[in-house]
Amino acid sequence: MRPIRRPVVALITMLALVAVQAIADPTGLLALVGWSGAGARVDAAWTWAPYVVYLPVLLGVLWWVSVRAGDRFWTLVPGVVLAVMLAQAATGLVMTWDPAIAAWAAAYVTAKAVPAALIVAAFARWFGGPSDRQKHEPGAIWVPAALFAATAPLLAGLWWTSTVYAPGVPAARPDRGVLSVVVAMVLIAGATALCLQWMRARVPGVLAGWLAALVAGGIVGLLQALIALVVDGFHGDMWPLMSAYVAVADGLSFGACLGWIAGAGAVVADRVLAKSGVRAPRFAAAGIAAVAVIAVAVTALTPPTGAAAASDDQIDSGFLRAESGVIADGEGNEVLLRGVNVNQLVDFYRPRPEVDDTTPLTEDDVAGIAAQGFNVVRLNISWSALEPTRGTLSDAYLKQIDEAVELADAHGLYVVLDMHQDSWWNEGTPADAECRAGTDPMWGYDGAPAWATKTDGAPRCQFQGRDISPASDRAFQNFYFDADGVQTALISTWAALAAEFRDEPAVAGFDLMNEPGFGETAPVTTSFLLGRFYDRAIQAIRDAGAPQIVFVEPSILWSGLGFDSGPPPRFTSDRNIVFSPHLYAESITMDRALGLPPIVSMERQFTLAQRAADAYGAPLWSGEYGYWGEDADRVEKLTRYADLEDQHRLGSAYWVWRQACGDPQGGIVDVTDALMRTDCATGEDVAPRTDLLEILGRAYPRSAPGVLTALTGDGTHVDLAGRADEQSCGLEVWVPGAVEPDVTVSGVTDVATAQVPGGWIVTGCAEGEYALSTDG
Structure with missing residues (x-):
């Protein structure tokens, strides 16, 4: 009875939690598996996926992690988070058949996964019977850590793409540049090695590396949030907390969806090292060097995202x-x-x-x-x-x-x-x-x-x-x-x-x-x-x-x-x-x-x-x-x-x-x-x-030659500066009021002022650096 008591308690607790949330949440948005009162559409996968995909994956993975990591509260908690995130990713995959979006979407259940994990792990700890807390040899650490870090720039998908990731925040996306990728890889490898050292001593097999990678992803998210706090600064708002949440959620989902690489890598590395007799540090150093070269190559060959292209030449000049x-x-x-x-x-x-x-x-x-x-x-x-x-x-x-x-x-x-x-x-x-x-x-x-x-x-x-x-x-x-x-x-x-x-x-x-x-x-x-x-x-x-x-x-x-x-x-x-x-x-x-x-x-x-x-x-x-x-x-x-x-x-x-x-x-x-x-x-x-x-x-430029480089306006007063590579007579400035504005310019020619309903229009031509200011 003892070997299955704890996973049975975990499953019963999870099912009870799912049922209570489904009843208590009238929208279906806040629950692990919600029901809003809408009927299912048998011809649409997205209506039945939360029930015939999400629930089986959730319960199946939960059983596995409860058997393998259920003897300790702090190993079962990430195990339950893993179960929730994998269930969400599987559901998203059935809905979209796009692995990148499905894996990234798992991050969005972090606010549901963590409380659920704490509740399930607590009930399993209280009612799951005596624990058999065995200790294991940690085995290979740096090899699987390096291997997992190497997957980041290769399989970045949609992770680390939101507004949270300010310039200067390291993210393992090739389009953010070599330095960003290398720093992010170092953080991922270091955090994963640290977590592997602790987790592999307490959880056997592939699951140990998987859970270590998940926790490491969350740690890297916290580090990214701290860097973002320095980059973005304080503005009296809760953004640093939101930024931290998003970054941690991305890290957790990255670890949940790709952490099996660390888990499998750890098991394989143990066997290779045991058979070959190669010393682990030398093996790890070679692996780290190889993946670093691969990551840098991928980064160099990846074009930047969001590069603005010129508008279609076929657009008539009269259109914006x-x-x-x-x-x-x-x-x-x-x-x-x-x-x-x-x-x-x-x-x-x-x-x-x-x-x-x-x-x-x-x-x-x-x-x-x-x-x-x-x-x-x-x-x-x-x-x-x-x-x-x-x-x-x-x-x-x-x-x-x-x-x-x-x-x-x-x-x-x-x-x-x-x-x-x-x-x-x-x-x-x-x-x-x-x-x-x-x-x-x-x-x-x-x-x-x-x-x-x-x-x-x-x-x-x-x-x-x-x-x-x-x-x-x-x-x-x-x-x-x-x-x-x-x-x-x-x-x-x-x-x-x-x-x-x-x-x-x-x-x-x-x-x-x-x-x-x-x-x-x-x-x-x-x-x-x-x-x-x-x-x-x-x-x-x-x-x-x-x-x-x-x-x-x-x-x-x-x-x-x-x-x-x-x-x-x-x-x-x-x-x-x-x-x-x-x-x-x-x-x-x-x-x-x-x-x-x-x-x-x-x-x-x-x-x-x-x-x-x-x-x-x-x-x-x-x-x-x-x-x-x-x-x-x-x-x-x-x-x-x-x-x-x-x-x-x-x-x-x-x-x-x-x-x-x-x-x-x-x-x-x-x-x-x-x-x-x-x-x-x-x-x-x-x-x-x-x-x-x-x-x-207030006064402002409706149009300006080239691009504007500075602008302030207040009532009838405006200060503007711009830069035009070619001469253009498209400067048009609105100034409100009945009194004709005094205009001061630099680099602007053919200045003219015309009264229109409600105010004045100031026009002119410019090339190169120019500036204009008005005083009402």
Whole structure:
């Protein structure tokens, strides 16, 4: 009885834990094996994989590690972590048939695996009977350690690719350079050797090396986090903790998925050394030298990721394009797109049926936007209104979009067409529905048509906010896996829309989906499958003949946390893309809702976003940002954002220009909370937010020859510097106010000032180094 008592206790504890979590977690997202209330689709592997793949692998590996490493609490804990991570990797593999994404995805269960491991190991220790703690000879240490370290640059996959890994943080990715790889290999080999020395004395066979590699991966993650702390510094936020978590999670999953190499290597090395009589240090030295040479060779032959390529020469000069890390026009000028979101064409849910959910978009709106000095509108449109019947676009809605673009063009504004969605679609909880404990009835919001909403019976209830709803999570899951051709349908819709506007230079680009949801299996969904959707949609847009920029967003996790993994590097070969996260740090992020310190500070979010954009070889543009709450706090935060935006020479679109009293995102209020406000009791306009508009409408360069190298702006004052390799007369600077600005220049010729509604436009030509400043 004794040999199996401990593994039996471990299995019973794990099964109980799985059952309790599945019952207690109403979303299915927080449990080891969740159930959201959605039905299974027998024709889709991703619906049954968590049950027929995850559970058997989890229990099978758990039995093995409990038999081999169950006599000690601190050997069984990593054993249970190994079981959870391997189960997750196996499930991801069945879902994607991509080993790299499946192995990397295992990192995402770290927050589930570690608590589960502590609980299972504790119960096994308490109720598993007496221990038989045998000691073993450690045997070969450095040979398997070196062998495991050598696999890192060769099998890096998607590990160490997120924004956590700042320049200077050693990571065993060949594209990060020889020094980074060598230092990372040394850390991995050293940590693995240390762990092998301890683990092989307590656990027999291959499992000892495997567990040692897993623990070593976590140790290396901690070391990376400490280095990142020095590189990234303190900004009064919780980022160092998040950075440490991600790095440790990556290290653990790397060890879990590839640690068998250390385990097998240790056993083989023992036998080789025993038979050959070669001394272990000499054997280890030869092995380390060989793998170092291989690693350096691999590093030297690997091209850098994210290298920005020039835009397609076939793009007409009248269109904007992504070029050399910035948004540019066809005349060699950097273009800063600064403006607002316009949600007046969105097909919203109505919390109060008698109150309009949007206000009409008029020429006064567009003229007012231009008069604030803005040069872009992010025009939010709804798939549900565009394609209410599958396969048929609404002529009436297309006309509305076309008229909005024409109005914008007439007032000198670019348009980014944004396929907007919030919580997938615009239906709320049915009146007769019952929500599971822990969830609440919810409003609908906006997005997909009913025919594209596949919830498989999951309840339309929310958990801690609209974006965690079992129904919308399942709808996104079905979208990512293209169930019933839903994703293909949206791609076809994008192709048709792109064909409609392919000859319109006023359309700066296409934003493929607003804040994509995470579905049920991040990061399989939020990285791999999101990237696949983007690649398919981009290709369809290009096949339709549209040359415009495509704006790609990370998932909703970025808006909620301040960072996200996003699509994998090189998810598309198209270079005319812009990375467009929503920079809501210290605004609507989860930390603020929970009353916690910022996860990511406002200052840090720009660095992280630029780091991610650089990995894609793409310019950065924030499609949304904004602040709410007490007016003084709101003005202070927006002022900080404006200073940082100038410092980083970034464009963005503020949320939101005008809001209706029936807009579900505004709630039930007396006065709407937008730049243009409405008294909900009378329906009349009230004073706009001039305090915010003064910050948003400050002086800035709309376009600048070559690239901008420095920028500060405040009211009517602006200081800018740039560099142009060739002469260009594309300098165009907005200055607000009625008083003509005094302009001081260096390296700028043909300076002219013209009054326009709301302010002034300063133009000029430049070549080489140049600078301009204004004093109102």
